[in-house]
Amino acid sequence: METALAGLVGLFYAVAIYLMLSKHIIRVLLGIVIFGNAVNMTIFTAGRIVREVPPIIPAGAERIESVVANPLPQALILTAIVISFSFFAFLLVLAYRAYQELGTDDTDEMRVAEPEGESLPPLGY
Amino acid sequence: MAAPGATSIDTAAAHIAGATALADWLVIAPVALPILGGALLLMVRHRTRVHAVLAFLFLFASFLSSAFLLARVVSEGPLVMTMGRWLPPFGITFNADVLGATFATAATFVATVAAVFALRDINVTGRRYGFYSFLLLMVAGVDGAFLTGDIFNLYVWFEVFVISSFGLLVLGSERRQIDGATKYAVLNLVATTVFLITTGMLYGTFGTLNMADIARKAEGLRETGPLMTIATLYLLAFGMKAAAFPLNYWLPASYHTPRIVTSALFGGLLTKVGIYALLRTMMTLFPVEREVLSGLIGWIAVATMLLGILGALAQSDVRRIIGFVVISGIGVMLSGLALGTPLGVTGTILYAVHSILVMTALYLLAGLMHEAGGSYSLHETAGLYRSHPLLAAMALLLVLAAAGLPPLSGLWPKVMLVKASIESGAWWLASAILVSSILTVIALGRVFALSFWRMDAGETVERTDAERAISPGAGYGVLAALIVPAIAIGVYPEPFLRLAAAAAAGLADPASYLDAVFPPGGGS
Amino acid sequence: MIDIIQNYLAGILIIVGSGFALVASIGLLRLPEFYTRMHAASKAGTLGSGVMLIALAVYTDETTIATRALAGFVFFLLTAPISAHLLAKAAYAAGYPLWEGSVHDEMPQQSRDPDA
Amino acid sequence: MRTVIFRTTAPYLTSLMVLFSVFVLLRGHNEPGGGFIGGLIAASAFAIYGIACGVAPVRRALYFHPMGLAGFGLFLSAMSGFVSLAKGVPFLTGIWTSVNLFGVSLDLSTILFFDIGVYFVVVGSITSIALALEERERD
Amino acid sequence: MNASEAFLTGAVYLALALLSLSFLVTVLRVVRGPTLPDRIVGLDMLVAVAIGFIAVIGIKTGVTLYVDVAIALGLVGFLATVAFARFVMNRGRDREVDGELQSGSEPLEHRRPEASS
């Protein structure tokens, strides 16, 4: 199972990096989303995959008697998902605004903040 | 599905039994207070009048609490609080050591001062948009990063301040800002994702996320675990955040676009969090791996400081010059990390504190120059010395400070770093630091010469005096508040040196840190 | 006794439901163009999953699960036609043409205006 | 999407989804669910309402500005961590209490309030983004 | 294990097989396109198939926790379709030629930027 997941993670990373190298901002965003999912699966795999019961203490009991799944990776992934979701929501709005304001989704043409051919500073004093 | 070797988890044993003293709440106060303040400001977003006052109060309170925290940590050793009574590795630990508390104090001080400056810079629309809420949340994120003892929690705080910084960055929604913010956001997202990947691998290797626990377990895993990979990836992730070469071009592309007070906070605080994280991971968690990587870090440091300052020489916009100066400073800080000797790390820590103060002050100075001269461009400003002598004096002081000349705060850390590199036989590093200092003098000296001394610009710009400042005095006061501690570090360095040395000692020898998280005889 | 009825009924229902789902997806693949595919997918598919949810409601002994499964079914019945309608309308307004084998088009041309 | 069919059903769907979101929020204690997912469902409900009937009715229906709601949620979550101050236990420790209301015993905990806070943060921030985009789209 | 249970077990496996098959067939349609609405319909269908899976697995294992997931999935699927429909309507068909999306580098001509938001 770990092997299969590791292969899948690798595939995800490959796709994500391929997309992130594109110059269209929307592709970069999609790449980032896949990147985030790949990371989540990495954490999931790192937490040792076992077929166990959820780590919930039954009502009335003080402790769990059986083997339980590791709750920590799930908590971590959940946190990471929440964060990457909000991040992505923000980036989506930003990309949309950029497309509207700058009239392009090509990062090569986004040079408003750093205009090309800027003059050098005055050299004399 | 009863597997062999079934273990049961006793919840009672996973809890901390003892009560927590009220004074221990000091650990989370620098984080919790800004969060509460930010939330409160979001709730009263229409009452823009109270925003500044509330923000100032909350920031000042968190500054006071982090200062008290620092005092307590210095006298009694690291202070620990575990959230929700769950013992590590399940519970998230906040622990303040000298390093974290020092950085938190400097950060909250700068933020408080910037909140005052924002009175001039941010109008009602900006306040309604939530400038102060974002400011407070960003401070909470930065403080959280400084004070947390859990590496995943560090990631969370990184994200908190990065997301808040997005909010600050696009405030005003000019085209330039959106352009800068896009690059900033994508690069930062990639950096934090690399951070997360590494943390995942770290968890897979150690089975814990508590930094003290990792440091304890790293000894046993050095032979087998992929620690080298993890350390390198952390170097990559935090290097990206700290704007180290070659992953630093997002900084000059974005830092000059927002409001000047936002630029000041970014330049002062955000890159330093990257430096802090590098110090923490490299020195406490992976000291052996850092040893191996030190050559690489050293070259990165040299490239960052030299290319950064060369970039500054080619700019004509004051804010972009300062952006490159910030990068150059990162290189100087990295050199101490590359050396790894107590003296070098002490120098790095002191330089970071100096940089928090001075870079913020430089950006604010640029804002005041813009107000006085009507432009950020060196082509278009001249003769400010005549019209604004006080500003010129402060500018001169700041140039000296940034270049590391006496009698200001930049001197001592650079002296220490140079001395440390010579002690370690790294002449190239020492000479790079010196060369970059000279170039800084040239780059910033030119700003001073052109904008203040030069009598008359070749091409004068139409002065747009439509939005005059509320009162120039407040701006000067704010600048002075930042320069005074910088002078204090410069002329009376002993207590600061002792503080930085204590921080470096705690970093290099994590025993006291470990004892605070895992008290001998107790815990898991 | 009631167990046996439950089992048989649930078994039949899930076979019917998955059969519908399969038919829908085959229709999705075989039908010539978008509008006709939509007939297969957004209805036979919905019916299929709905029937399977009913099967779950029949099978389970817990009332809460059964009511929830039924609630899910009702919810599908509410949303499926609306989303199908919106998609068809949007596609038509955006100018995706009908299949060339179509025999009839009484839709007025002005509703191709994207703002309509 | 000016179509009669969608506009007549959307408000009812919205109320149904909000109801479901509260259900998901409250059951998040020992079953899947909780503030985040509940908040997302509620935010998508408002998004549907906004797409069908326009942004202005949604803003009127919410009464408070979405960012204000988010701030309230953040405040609630942060404050729920401070309750444990009174008990002398660390920040964010769950404190449970039982309230007797009209003969019905109600178990309250700081965790619940934390979750409700998360719910509001998510509803507020996502809705404000969605509405801003929708407004821009319509102009 | 009596006859009815055996029948149910067989039915569950048959249903899983049928669902998997329909999943694959639908994915084929999503990949093939050729137009955007075709893909949207395919995605819609995928949601339905996923819900079918949830129901069948609920019967097979007795783990019925996922029923709420099914409802939420239906909600999200609905929202997604509505949003896609909006997108299709706003974009129109002009940018899609022979099922291939032209990369969107053409500037916007009708929406001009305003200075502030």
Next chain:
Amino acid sequence: MTIYLINILLALAWVAVTGSATISNFLFGFVLGAGALYLIREQAGSLGYFRRTRRVVSLFALFLYELVLSSWRVAVLVVQPRMDLKPGIFAYPLKVDREFEITLLANLITLTPGTLSVDVSEDRRFLYVHALDCSDPDQTRLDIANGFERKIMEAFR
């Protein structure tokens, strides 16, 4: 509307009297209450209530019947080796005019396979329906008018 309320109140009374607040008990009380209301139908004026209920049920039954029947037809059509398709859009003149009724009719048409309501005209007089088999639109129109639309008008007017 008040009759519904009375029926619910009766059901609540039943729950209160029996003292077990479960859903099934409530539903049982609701049915019992409906029976009790049926006894006093002439005084309470609840005749229409029952007629309407019967018609709603009959509408639902028709819907289920149509759903299963035409699902089957589409299923057969789809798996045939040679598909015999004559799709097209026809305009259906609406007799119902309230928003709720139009929506209901359109949704019912959409849910039954073979027909899909694409749009309602601006003046709400026509419903545009896409049909898989549009060889005889007049017959289909007649089917809808005599089937769903008549039942809807009966049930809700």
